[in-house]
Amino acid sequence: MNKRRSKETNGIVIPQWRRIRDYFRSLFPSREKTLVILYTTDVHGFIYPYDYILGRDTQWGLARVATLIEAYRKRYPDVLLLDNGDFLQGSPLTYYYNFLRKRGSHPVARVMNALKYDAASVGNHDIEQGPRVYNRVRRQFRFPWLSANAKVGRKRSYFQPYTIREFGDIRIAILGLTTPAIPLWLNPDLYPGIHWQDMVSAARGWLPYLKESQRANVVIGLFHAGIHPNANRPDWPEDIPEENPCLQIAEEMPGYDVILAAHEHRLYNSHPLEGEPDNPRRPLVMMAGSHGRHLGVIFLRLKKEKTGWKVVDKWGKIENARRESPHPAIVDIMRPYHQRIMRYINSRIGYARDTISSRYSRLKDGGFVDLIHQTQFRFSQADVSLAASFTTTYVLKKGPIRIRDVYGLYKYENYLYVVILTGQQLIDHLEWTAQYFNTVDPEDPLARPLINADFMGFNYDMAEGITYEIDITRPVGERIQNVRLTATGEPLDRQQSFRVAVNSYRAQQLRKRFRCPIVWKSNKEIRDLIVEYIKEKREIRDKTTHNWKLVPEWIVEKYIRERLERDLSAIRDE
Numbered sequence: 213m214n215k216r217r218s219k220e221t222n223g224i225v226i227p228q229w230r231r232i233r234d235y236f237r238s239l240f241p242s243r244e245k246t247l248v249i250l251y252t253t254d255v256h257g258f259i260y261p262y263d264y265i266l267g268r269d270t271q272w273g274l275a276r277v278a279t280l281i282e283a284y285r286k287r288y289p290d291v292l293l294l295d296n297g298d299f300l301q302g303s304p305l306t307y308y309y310n311f312l313r314k315r316g317s318h319p320v321a322r323v324m325n326a327l328k329y330d331a332a333s334v335g336n337h338d339i340e341q342g343p344r345v346y347n348r349v350r351r352q353f354r355f356p357w358l359s360a361n362a363k364v365g366r367k368r369s370y371f372q373p374y375t376i377r378e379f380g381d382i383r384i385a386i387l388g389l390t391t392p393a394i395p396l397w398l399n400p401d402l403y404p405g406i407h408w409q410d411m412v413s414a415a416r417g418w419l420p421y422l423k424e425s426q427r428a429n430v431v432i433g434l435f436h437a438g439i440h441p442n443a444n445r446p447d448w449p450e451d452i453p454e455e456n457p458c459l460q461i462a463e464e465m466p467g468y469d470v471i472l473a474a475h476e477h478r479l480y481n482s483h484p485l486e487g488e489p490d491n492p493r494r495p496l497v498m499m500a501g502s503h504g505r506h507l508g509v510i511f512l513r514l515k516k517e518k519t520g521w522k523v524v525d526k527w528g529k530i531e532n533a534r535r536e537s538p539h540p541a542i543v544d545i546m547r548p549y550h551q552r553i554m555r556y557i558n559s560r561i562g563y564a565r566d567t568i569s570s571r572y573s574r575l576k577d578g579g580f581v582d583l584i585h586q587t588q589f590r591f592s593q594a595d596v597s598l599a600a601s602f603t604t605t606y607v608l609k610k611g612p613i614r615i616r617d618v619y620g621l622y623k624y625e626n627y628l629y630v631v632i633l634t635g636q637q638l639i640d641h642l643e644w645t646a647q648y649f650n651t652v653d654p655e656d657p658l659a660r661p662l663i664n665a666d667f668m669g670f671n672y673d674m675a676e677g678i679t680y681e682i683d684i685t686r687p688v689g690e691r692i693q694n695v696r697l698t699a700t701g702e703p704l705d706r707q708q709s710f711r712v713a714v715n716s717y718r719a720q721q722l723r724k725r726f727r728c729p730i731v732w733k734s735n736k737e738i739r740d741l742i743v744e745y746i747k748e749k750r751e752i753r754d755k756t757t758h759n760w761k762l763v764p765e766w767i768v769e770k771y772i773r774e775r776l777e778r779d780l781s782a783i784r785d786e
């Protein structure tokens with residue numbers, strides 16, 4: 213094992229046996245070959261190593277990963293570079309060049325072209341930017357952008373489904389797929405005419421075609437989806453296919469040599485060791501994090517046999533880019549874009565009279581989420597407003613408010629919608645979203661985390677327009693108590709209909725669950741509406757309304773004092 217691995221360490225010590233072996237190999241060229249696949253995923257606009265929202269340098273970003281990429285290209289002759297989607301959304305940079313400056317070259321396309329990607333897949337957040345954005349960027353790409361299950365009609369795919377790359381006479385097929393749970397989150401306006409086919413059947417359908425008709429020696433699944441299945445959850449809508457089927461595909465279809473996963477922003481590597489006897493038989497599955505923090509590296513060893521090239525070993529590792537310096541060529545490309553974003557992000561829009569922190573925004577009512585509610589009421593004429601806190605780290609400091617504070621407060625590109633819900637549906641939804649908390653035993657309240665790490669924090673809604681309590685000692689489904697209308701103090705009528713202001717993401721979920729009508733849509737994003745609201749008000753104060761609370765309160769206080777900080781570090785929704 214060690215002898216074999218020394219080849220990948222640094223290549224300084226070359227043992228005698230290897231020199232002899234290499235000499236004999238040189239007499240029979242290209243009977244054996246090592247291919248290196250490099251891959252990035254979920255970069256979310258993090259290219260220049262700078263956090264525009266916090267206003268400081270970062271240890272990550274694609275510019276740092278680029279240095280690693282170059283090092284691998286220098287060391288190995290046969291390198292493939294892939295990206296697994298979600299690069300068009302997630303930072304002020306992408307927002308600005310998607311929506312505020314729509315002409316000219318897009319920085320993401322420029323950088324990805326400069327890095328000479330061989331292919332990329334389409335991610336759900338790329339689709340979220342709408343056809344005007346993804347079609348513009350697609351025209352600028354000098355590499356194929358793949359998604360085989362974005363179907364138009366029965367046969368055609370909206371994006372190119374696969375691509376073939378050749379290294380000598382080795383043919384590598386790369387099949388792109390996108391998580392088909394998109395209709396759960398995104399309004400159909402964002403993907404007109406596209407139907408998201410189930411990934412498992414798409415992966416199964418394409419495999420024999422790529423192997424036989426396309427004579428691929430290696431098949432790589434470039435799948436923008438995760439590895440933790442969701443469709444078995446009781447609240448998963450019947451008509452939405454599995455969101456994260458990568459491991460299922462690996463298990464059912466050993467014909468895939470490599471399956472690159474994405475979407476969950478985690479690290480996973482099924483084949484960490486070279487030379488394990490089982491390696492060639494199972495698909496190598498990898499997930500290489502997010503935000504330009506890591507580079508996935510996969511080695512494929514192929515041997516030429518009578519029937520053609522065959523993978524005889526495969527293994528991989530995930531490299532952290534933290535210690536790399538940003539690649540000078542990428543920094544040069546990015547400099548003018550970076551300077552423009554700095555001017556934009558630092559422009560002043562109002563003044564904060566109080567410091568408003570998001571730290572406990574999901575545990576207690578506070579000014580942070582109430583600012584979102586105020587904005588939603590100001591622009592929507594709703595009876596009730598629902599909003600989640602997308603962060604537990606951002607602090608709006610007393611003093612001038614800048615554009616970047618609004619990104620810190622509200623990090624997603626959502627529109628404001630009004631849906632009609634009955635009182636009963638509203639309570640059912642609050643019960644669903646209260647799954648964010650584990651049930652607490654009052655005899656031993658700190659025994660386990662109060663926060664349920666399996667339920668994403670961005671799904672935990674807080675309401676305004678009603679008053680209520682969440683009893684965390686009771687099981688899921690029986691926690692929401694004492695619900696009253698704020699205006700009258702009357703108990704909530706479960707039969708009555710209410711106009712409920714929500715973000716577009718939540719409207720999509722509620723529509724799937726309750727088939728509730730959407731009666732109004734804003735033509736601006738909530739983040740822009742918050743900017744407008746702050747400009748209108750000029751000054752913002754912490755206006756906590758105290759309309760909801762977790763009970764018993766003593767447990768919450770004790771938890772915040774004694775356990776919360778430890779638990780927050782284990783939570784993965786940021």
Ligand SMILES: [Zn+2]
Nearest residue numbers: 254298337475
């Ligand atoms: Zn992502």
